[in-house]
Amino acid sequence: MSSASVLNTIFSYDLPDVGIREHAEDKNCDRALGNLQRFGREQIRSLVHQVFFPGGAKAPRQVVFSSVDANNNLGEICLSVGRRLCTQTSGSVCIVDLASRHPEIAPTLEIRDVVDRIETFDCLRDSALPLSNKLWIVHSDVFLGNEKRLSARWLRTRIDELRLDFDYTIFQAPPAGQCSDAHILGHLCDGIVLVLNANSTRRVAAKKVKDCLSAANARLLGTVLSERQFPIPEALYRRL
Amino acid sequence: MKLKLLELQLQRNDLLAKFQPSYRVVEQVDKQIADTKAAIEMQAPVRDITTQPDPDNQWSRAELLKSQIEIRSLEARAAASGEVLAEYRTSVQKLGDKAIQQDELMSTLKSAEDKYVLYVNKREEARIGDALDQGGILNVAIAEEPRRPALPIWSLWMFGAVGLIAASTLSTGLAFTADYLTPNFRTPEEVTTYLGSPVLASLPGEVDLT
Numbered sequence: 001m002s003s004a005s006v007l008n009t010i011f012s013y014d015l016p017d018v019g020i021r022e023h024a025e026d027k028n029c030d031r032a033l034g035n036l037q038r039f040g041r042e043q044i045r046s047l048v049h050q051v052f053f054p055g056g057a058k059a060p061r062q063v064v065f066s067s068v069d070a071n072n073n074l075g076e077i078c079l080s081v082g083r084r085l086c087t088q089t090s091g092s093v094c095i096v097d098l099a100s101r102h103p104e105i106a107p108t109l110e111i112r113d114v115v116d117r118i119e120t121f122d123c124l125r126d127s128a129l130p131l132s133n134k135l136w137i138v139h140s141d142v143f144l145g146n147e148k149r150l151s152a153r154w155l156r157t158r159i160d161e162l163r164l165d166f167d168y169t170i171f172q173a174p175p176a177g178q179c180s181d182a183h184i185l186g187h188l189c190d191g192i193v194l195v196l197n198a199n200s201t202r203r204v205a206a207k208k209v210k211d212c213l214s215a216a217n218a219r220l221l222g223t224v225l226s227e228r229q230f231p232i233p234e235a236l237y238r239r240l
Numbered sequence: 241m242k243l244k245l246l247e248l249q250l251q252r253n254d255l256l257a258k259f260q261p262s263y264r265v266v267e268q269v270d271k272q273i274a275d276t277k278a279a280i281e282m283q284a285p286v287r288d289i290t291t292q293p294d295p296d297n298q299w300s301r302a303e304l305l306k307s308q309i310e311i312r313s314l315e316a317r318a319a320a321s322g323e324v325l326a327e328y329r330t331s332v333q334k335l336g337d338k339a340i341q342q343d344e345l346m347s348t349l350k351s352a353e354d355k356y357v358l359y360v361n362k363r364e365e366a367r368i369g370d371a372l373d374q375g376g377i378l379n380v381a382i383a384e385e386p387r388r389p390a391l392p393i394w395s396l397w398m399f400g401a402v403g404l405i406a407a408s409t410l411s412t413g414l415a416f417t418a419d420y421l422t423p424n425f426r427t428p429e430e431v432t433t434y435l436g437s438p439v440l441a442s443l444p445g446e447v448d449l450t
Binding site: 036039040043044046047050051073077193194196197198199200201202203204206207210220221222223224225226227228229230 | 423424425426427428430431434435437438439440441442443444445
């Protein structure tokens with residue numbers, strides 16, 4: 001068995017979709033040879049494909065990304081997903097940074113200096129910060145406006161506005177294990193993706209969050225395992 | 241009478257073969273037959289009486305007699321055995337008492353032997369001491385320096401092999417135990433198994449995804 005086939009066998013469970021797995025075989029080889037960055041981007045591409053283009057009749061268009069506990073990578077993951085989604089669709093994509101509503105428990109996207117300059121308009125798209133011609137970012141202050149206490153009816157109206165303004169919406173929600181915003185958003189949106197920190201997120205906490213999401217009628221689309229460690233050295237991978 | 245009647249009937253049959261029934265001789269025979277029958281009828285009926293003794297009764301009487309004799313003999317034997325048993329019991333009690341006395345005597349004998357051996361040894365030691373004192377000799381034992389054995393009981397290779405096997409087993413067991421007891425997620429398989437939801441992506445750490 002060649003080294004490439006061995007590595008493909010090792011990493012095949014990361015890519016459930018058969019087509020993606022076949023396309024990513026050479027990518028896995030590259031990752032094994034030291035290109036973890038390319039491997040991560042391939043995983044993001046697979047994530048976008050499975051979440052937004054699952055092949056069913058009704059594909060999710062408004063998806064919440066939330067972690068179980070504080071995750072420094074959640075903003076980066078949302079931004080990567082948004083950018084990758086822009087390359088795979090012709091529609092507009094919006095990232096709503098709701099994690100900044102709780103800065104003590106959730107790090108936000110580093111766009112606060114830009115957000116401070118944004119004025120509030122009637123249309124959310126006008127208030128959003130454009131990162132490219134198809135990607136916008138909406139800060140929590142813009143999204144929430146003067147509303148400090150979220151109600152389900154108001155949130156539904158706001159989400160419907162987002163649905164009119166943008167084709168795809170990615171919500172960066174506060175940690176679901178520490179705040180109930182993710183549960184409400186997961187119920188009102190098309191689904192929620194739970195981000196777990198490898199070697200950090202406890203199994204019991206993740207199970208509890210999943211039960212809470214199920215109790216809130218939130219559709220759990222799947223999980224993302226971030227900060228994953230590969231303990232076998234790359235030099236050893238080269239020799240496999 | 242019956243025999244005579246039978247003879248007359250035979251005679252009549254012979255005569256009838258030669259003469260007519262009205263013949264005079266035949267009539268005489270008929271008359272004699274009639275007389276004989278009348279005489280037979282006049283006689284009393286014959287009764288057969290057996291005068292021989294009953295064998296079963298005689299056998300039972302003999303057996304009864306034998307049993308009575310045997311009972312008397314057994315009773316006599318029981319009386320004799322009782323006397324013998326009483327003598328045996330008396331002798332057993334005497335033997336038990338003597339056994340106790342024998343044990344006491346044996347223990348006394350053993351203690352006396354021990355004391356005797358002890359006194360003999362002490363006397364021998366005292367005699368040797370007196371002899372050494374008289375000769376001016378001091379009993380001194382030279383202590384020998386301990387020496388390292390030329391060959392160890394366990395060879396170095398054996399120690400190494402046992403240590404290697406023990407270390408491998410222990411470290412492997414500890415690794416599996418630590419892996420089993422870790423409360424955090426590490427691989428996508430663990431997430432799928434524990435949460436039952438699919439893992440859409442597994443992102444490596446310390447990598448710029450954007």
